[in-house]
Amino acid sequence: MTTTTILLVGHGSREPSGNAEVEAFAAQWRQRQPQWRIEVCFIEFAEVLLQEGLARAAQGAGRVLVVPLILNAAGHVKVEIPGHIAEAREHFPDVRFDYAPHLAACGPILAILKRRLRQAMVALDMPDPTSTGVIVLGRGSSDPQANGEMAKMARWLLEETDHELVDLAFTGITWPRLERVVQRQALLGMRQIVVLPYYLYTGVLMQRIGRQVEHLRRQYPLIRFTHTGHFGFEEEIFALLEQRVADLQAGVPGASLPCDGCKFRQIAQHPGHPAHTHGPAHGGAQAANA
Incomplete structure (x- = not known):
């Protein structure tokens, strides 16, 4: 054999x-x-x-x-x-x-995100989902197809929940970044915001996300924030x-x-397709929680 x-x-x-x-x-x-x-x-x-x-x-x-x-x-x-x-x-x-x-992007990953979102809503004492924004936060890539897979997950999450806002943000390489999306959701009247990191395992970027959410809590004291962990x-x-x-x-x-x-x-x-790179401004940290 x-x-x-x-x-x-x-x-x-x-x-x-x-x-x-x-x-x-x-x-x-x-x-x-x-x-x-x-x-x-x-x-x-x-x-x-x-x-x-x-x-x-x-x-x-x-x-x-x-x-x-x-x-x-x-x-x-x-x-x-x-x-x-x-x-x-x-x-x-x-x-x-x-x-x-x-x-x-597939059904089983969507099931994880939905379960994590439900747990976050419980942690917030089950607020109205129509006034609770959701942000799917990934690492970002210079490859538009990779970013598109995350966009698909965010759209599926919107389709299968009662949340009126499910947005996409990235920790590096591409845009928008977390703080810009939070600013938009605050202007649209969200009273709670759930950040769903799209990461399998811990690392530098997961640690950074925790710090960013703490900064946002101080910046927006009238909005309640929570964020979930990685799900590998x-x-x-x-x-x-x-x-x-x-x-x-x-x-x-x-x-x-x-x-x-x-x-x-x-x-x-192909000449029209960007080569994969971590980008000098990001110092390579885009790569899977580098």
Whole structure:
């Protein structure tokens, strides 16, 4: 029987606790699926990066399933991971490498956001949702498709709740930023504001969000604020990844990215498409809680 390794790819964070949470997630996943061989690596800001992770996963394996633990498809998912997979194929010609899609905008992620929003409303003593603004706050990307996935989640949340305002904000790279969206919601008469961070694990940016909300409380003393935490350990995340693995193993059409993301690389290389970058003004912190 061919030995299969599942390589879980996290982004990586300058904050060690963020990487530790990804490792803890993998440990829980191994407990859920003891029959699987699960390895972990990171794209950046960590000890075990992609090249080494792929090499480790290939040792003693006939097949490697590369599973990104990433919400949105920007340059890392579209270009960087496929590039490393191509190099790994050259170094390990006897090993089959398959690449699963990222988590993406989907029903299970929406279910998490809805549950977190309900919990936030309880914390506010269940105010009128029509006077309670919601802000889905993500890290932001130079890739418009990645930002579009977040916009889709915000729209779905608006469609499925009684809140009249569900806005989108970003911590870096693109606009609008949190303070601008809060200003708009305050002008439109919101008496409470719920900030929903769109993050899997902790890190520098999650810590910054907490500080920003405290600043906003002082700036707008007549508005009640609350913010939720990151959601990488929710049941839906485990289930989504398990479905990715099951689809790859069963050879379900579309379970593996075509040509390992070649269509993404073509889009990224098109003159009209911005290259993925963290941007000098952001110091690289845009990347997954860097």
